[in-house]
Amino acid sequence: MRLTLGFALASTMLMACSSQAQPGPNQPSAAKPFQVQVLTDFDKPWAMTFLPDGRMLVTQKEGQLLLVSADAKSRSSVAGVPAVDSAGQGGLMDVVLHPQFAQNRMVYLSFSEAGEGGKGVALARGTLTDGVSPRLDNVQVIFRATPYVQGNGHYAGRIAFGPDGKLYFTNGDRQKFTPAQDPKATLGKVLRLNDDGTPAAGNPLAAKGFHPAIWSYGHRNQLGIAFDAKGNLWQQEMGPRHGDELNLVLAGRNYGYPLASNGDHYPNEPVADKNIPDHRPGDGFEAPKVWWNPAISPAGLMVYSGKLFPQWNGDVFIGGMNTPGLVRVDVTGTNAEKGDFWDMEGARIREVDQGPDGAIYVLEDERNSSQGRLLKLTPAR
Template sequence: MASLRVLIPAAALLAACTQTGVSAQSDGARPFKAEVVADLDSPWAMTFLPDGRMLVTEKQGQMLLLSADGKSRAVVSGTLPVDSAGQGALMDVVLHPKFAENKLVYFSFSETGQGGKGVALARGVLQDGAAPALGNVQVIFRATPYLEGNGHYSGRIAFAPDGHLFFTNGERQKFDPAQDPKATLGKVLRLNDDGTPAANNPLAAKGFHPAIWSYGHRNLLGLAFDSAGNLWEQEMGPKGGDEVNLIRPGLNYGWPKASNGDHYDGRDIPDHRAGDGFEPPKVWWNPAISPGGLMIYSGKLFPQWKGDAFIGGLSSKALLRVDLDGTNAKKGDQWDMDARIREVEEGPDGAIWLLEDGGDSQGRLLKLTPAG
């Protein structure tokens, strides 16, 4: 489909969701203009190459290489077969910190395997040119165990400042695996860049799977480091209780034993409370926002937001900002975007880029720059 370039009418919506002691805010008007750069087929994630071009994944299993202006695109061959039923997809895509030297691209995807389905982590070498491809593609990590079902794969990837790779595994809508020390499901994992468990992970000596960094998570769809090296994560709660967490080594974040939401059938789940042994979220939402991607802003186009977190809202059809202050967080703005927002990324020039999750369009790629 040909690229589109139009401006979305400015509008804003005060967030209806509330949190004890913290309320959502609105500027009353969007402080940005949104340009539609391209229309894609159910895109899931994106990342920028050093020259400003973009790698974008699509749910059904395609990876695309887009020009910096979005006007041209090419399919990147070499990805692996994807089971895209339900929440399955070709998921995250991230460059190795030394991409300029090694050309390594990391991606996650859902697949069918022994025991059912699960999320896998792979990498390949980007071969550029008129027919781009990933060469020497290898699966370097698979979640354990694989289970029946099509939900809560998670699959987000983030490189730490020290070069370690962090990878999220959802609990596959099975609840208990999030507390199972032998399963990687419902966990944040810390790996070497070749997919092997990193040395000195905090729970290995206690009999946990050696890759586990933190546990007690549900569906982890955002993962990012701030400039101080703090690791932030956002995840979908059940009926309410969506969370932003500061991830600390070895801690238990409570799912399914504690949540500020309820089961979908109305059954209560104990709220996070002092002394319960679980790490509480820094920010939470009731009703749900259904958080998509997570980005921590470091650019110059929006200096007032430097160091803040941005979250895509799926069911809330919103872009949300969270004020980060060291290891503390509180709600900032929530802007109505009139579409499900799957991914948020920062461009090389400091623009904020969004991927819509389909709907009226196949799934638009938007570029946000300051209004006026």
């Protein structure tokens, strides 16, 4: 794959904020309270994470893991990455450091692969060996979704470590609908695992006959997950035809899909009734905190906690792909409402993360065929 570096540039913009009524149109906020610096570009980037020294690990869909300098001016390919199946929505997906990375150098990856029964999402870990030719050593696949099925969509595959030290891992419904409600399948679920990939003790549904790794269920395609400073777990997922969601994930709860959603099935999907009942009080399902209709096709999720934008401390940032741009959700405790939507030059946003410097870093999905830029957002001067 090409490893072309982009040219650094910056543009400064003025501030004006506007809230969006729910469900409401996805109208862009009038102006941006940040300046944008273009650092570099990648081939179909998917996720990123920061090392303690400010360098970055970046995944590319086709299966490359890159170690990128803090200024993004140089990069090296990291050897030892598992082989991936990158057809459709598949590929090398999330990358996350172990909470004790400084001591154990352990890196976690999610990716799609072919196996018995079809394809699925897998979770692997390895030890990062630094140097001129960086590599992952002792790579092991520690968890695989069940079951593997035919198709190339809705893998999900997002990873987050919680304040309890456990690993939370999203498994998409794989465009099969009903597995999201199947207690034995991990599809359409948020899982809670030990750092070695085994189901964590205390998962609330295991005693009811569910797969022992399941933390919550009734999800569709969860492409962002993160904890806030108070230990709340926030997750976003693509709804069916509209009805994209931001959820507060609670232990043992059923989030409804495909029995309840503020969207409907697509016309070409193999279900007799294209209508899905909306979430409503008393239906037995956990309703989203925020939802979008029309859809934004959310990707990536970050809870801001830095010092550069104190007005956004605790807020959720999400990438928009169907409605291209960057989304801010105003969070107060366990309540949330729509904040801002910024058009980022029409680019689909795949990932958003916070750097050690408190800046907001944004990965574009693709523009100009396959190239997606890495943007750094800092306060407007």
